[in-house]
Amino acid sequence: MTGFAVEMRGISKAFDTVTVLSEVDFAVRHGEVHALAGENGAGKSTLMKILQGIYELDSGTIEVDGRPVRLGSPQAARAAGIGMVFQEFSLVPTLTVAQNIFLGSEPRGRTGLIDDRAAERRSAEVFADMGVSVDPGRTVASLSTAYWQLTEIAKALAQDARVLIMDEPTASLAKHEADALFELIDRLKVRGIAVIYISHRMEEVYRIADRITVLRDGRWVLTESLAEITPPQIVEAIVGRRLEAQLTYTDRGDAGETLLEATGLRAGGRVRDVSFRLRAGEILGLAGLMGSGRTELARCLFGIDRLDAGEVRLRGTRVDLSSPGAAIAAGLALIPEDRREQGLVLDHSVRDNLLLPLLGRLRRGPVLSDAAGRRLSQELLERFSVKVADPARPVRLLSGGNQQKVVIAKWLGTDPDVLIMDEPTAGVDIGTKSEILDMIRGLADAGKGVLVISSELPELLAVSDRVLVLRDGTVHRELHRRDIPSEEALQLAVQGVS
Ligand SMILES: Nc1ncnc2c1ncn2[C@@H]1O[C@H](COP(=O)(O)OP(=O)(O)OP(=O)(O)O)[C@@H](O)[C@H]1O
Numbered sequence: 001m002t003g004f005a006v007e008m009r010g011i012s013k014a015f016d017t018v019t020v021l022s023e024v025d026f027a028v029r030h031g032e033v034h035a036l037a038g039e040n041g042a043g044k045s046t047l048m049k050i051l052q053g054i055y056e057l058d059s060g061t062i063e064v065d066g067r068p069v070r071l072g073s074p075q076a077a078r079a080a081g082i083g084m085v086f087q088e089f090s091l092v093p094t095l096t097v098a099q100n101i102f103l104g105s106e107p108r109g110r111t112g113l114i115d116d117r118a119a120e121r122r123s124a125e126v127f128a129d130m131g132v133s134v135d136p137g138r139t140v141a142s143l144s145t146a147y148w149q150l151t152e153i154a155k156a157l158a159q160d161a162r163v164l165i166m167d168e169p170t171a172s173l174a175k176h177e178a179d180a181l182f183e184l185i186d187r188l189k190v191r192g193i194a195v196i197y198i199s200h201r202m203e204e205v206y207r208i209a210d211r212i213t214v215l216r217d218g219r220w221v222l223t224e225s226l227a228e229i230t231p232p233q234i235v236e237a238i239v240g241r242r243l244e245a246q247l248t249y250t251d252r253g254d255a256g257e258t259l260l261e262a263t264g265l266r267a268g269g270r271v272r273d274v275s276f277r278l279r280a281g282e283i284l285g286l287a288g289l290m291g292s293g294r295t296e297l298a299r300c301l302f303g304i305d306r307l308d309a310g311e312v313r314l315r316g317t318r319v320d321l322s323s324p325g326a327a328i329a330a331g332l333a334l335i336p337e338d339r340r341e342q343g344l345v346l347d348h349s350v351r352d353n354l355l356l357p358l359l360g361r362l363r364r365g366p367v368l369s370d371a372a373g374r375r376l377s378q379e380l381l382e383r384f385s386v387k388v389a390d391p392a393r394p395v396r397l398l399s400g401g402n403q404q405k406v407v408i409a410k411w412l413g414t415d416p417d418v419l420i421m422d423e424p425t426a427g428v429d430i431g432t433k434s435e436i437l438d439m440i441r442g443l444a445d446a447g448k449g450v451l452v453i454s455s456e457l458p459e460l461l462a463v464s465d466r467v468l469v470l471r472d473g474t475v476h477r478e479l480h481r482r483d484i485p486s487e488e489a490l491q492l493a494v495q496g497v498s
């Protein structure tokens with residue numbers, strides 16, 4: 001087939017008086033994987049929500065398969081063959097995979113009842129076409145995130161989607177799951193399906209995409225074949241200036257005395273026996289496969305999950321970890337992995353979210369006046385260059401990466417002694433990522449202890465002074481940064497190969 005699967009021309013969109021997209025052109029060919037890149041808040045998700053019929057455009061035209069369409073509703077977009085793999089999944093966990101795939105378009109038997117057997121049979125066919133094996137009769141709740149995503153993709157394909165939109169699809173996937181997704185995308189391409197792929201990860205873009213379009217501040221900057229553009233050129237297009245190489249480690253010298261000491265920690269089934277020390281001024285990286293207990297360790301260190309055994313001492317004094325409030329009072333802070341669920345109250349204002357963890361501290365100090373709260377939140381927003389039009393509006397309206405910055409700013413406002421960060425740069429753009437890594441170093445330079453969990457090994461290697469490799473809920477290896485020669489070496493350690 002010739003021509004474009006989708007062609008968007010001169011798209012503009014404003015919310016209230018704030019222009020978010022101006023005159024954007026974006027066209028995707030059949031069987032093409034087209035990456036959409038840009039800083040946090042550049043307008044990527046908004047452009048895609050217009051294509052899905054969620055937002056109405058102010059001006060511009062959209063053609064699908066060369067025919068002008070009006071995508072006034074999600075139904076209209078689906079009927080036009082546009083499918084979406086949601087970042088926050090839209091599945092019903094208590095239903096089976098097959099029931100989810102046919103939700104709203106259930107095959108019915110002669111009696112008019114939903115025919116589960118037919119739905120499962122047809123789901124199995126879709127999965128077979130995708131070249132993956134998923135049992136359509138299982139409930140979605142019993143499957144891991146990677147399978148949720150496959151179910152989302154199957155759902156779109158079952159509705160005859162010819163264009164699939166994926167907004168940061170690998171954000172919650174382990175490496176082998178991401179690889180499986182890429183292979184699936186390769187197969188979809190062969191079938192002529194167009195994929196629009198939003199990602200902040202450069203390696204992924206080169207692995208999977210044919211062309212890339214970059215947006216900056218709601219404007220089109222470039223569209224280029226990936227064979228003809230280098231990573232630094234893309235970065236420059238994204239941030240509008242050259243960036244120094246950011247992922248290099250500089251030896252920060254020896255850290256101070258022991259700040260935090262954890263001994264024999266056991267919690268739930270996932271944390272079996274963990275002991276470690278964190279020094280003042282030290283950045284300790286936590287590596288490990290999914291399921292190795294990293295996130296669970298962070299949760300019990302912050303008093304979210306109850307410890308079954310073991311103790312944690314801060315400067316020699318035993319820390320009460322019976323609740324997050326107690327942990328905060330003791331001087332700990334956690335930036336959680338799942339920012340939308342645990343990090344923010346989405347319907348509250350940006351300002352209230354920033355000031356929330358400070359409330360626990362107020363008992364110790366003078367009450368925060370309105371004016372002081374305003375000033376403090378303004379200061380935090382500036383320090384972390386959060387792009388926000390009005391801090392009194394709900395945090396839900398911020399772009400994904402800016403929400404992540406609010407989570408970080410909010411916890412740093414509590415001025416903790418020990419900061420635990422679970423995937424701190426997930427979903428943030430490349431410029432912000434280097435800001436966050438610099439900020440982590442700055443905190444350590446100021447004498448704080450920082451525990452960083454990250455699945456991105458280059459990032460972990462750039463920032464950690466020491467790395468703990470967790471496996472099956474225990475510390476499998478403890479490596480000084482100087483003794484890790486390469487990313488491959490760390491990868492092998494994580495996989496348990498010595
Ligand atoms: N419903 C809305 N009301 C008001 N402003 C909005 C709304 N949706 C998005 N915005 C604003 O539009 C801008 C673009 O947001 P968008 O979500 O498209 O960015 P993005 O490129 O997807 O960023 P990220 O990489 O962080 O996901 C942001 O400044 C955001 O605050």
Ligand SMILES: [Mg+2]
Pocket residue numbers: 044045046167399400401
């Ligand atoms: Mg987005």
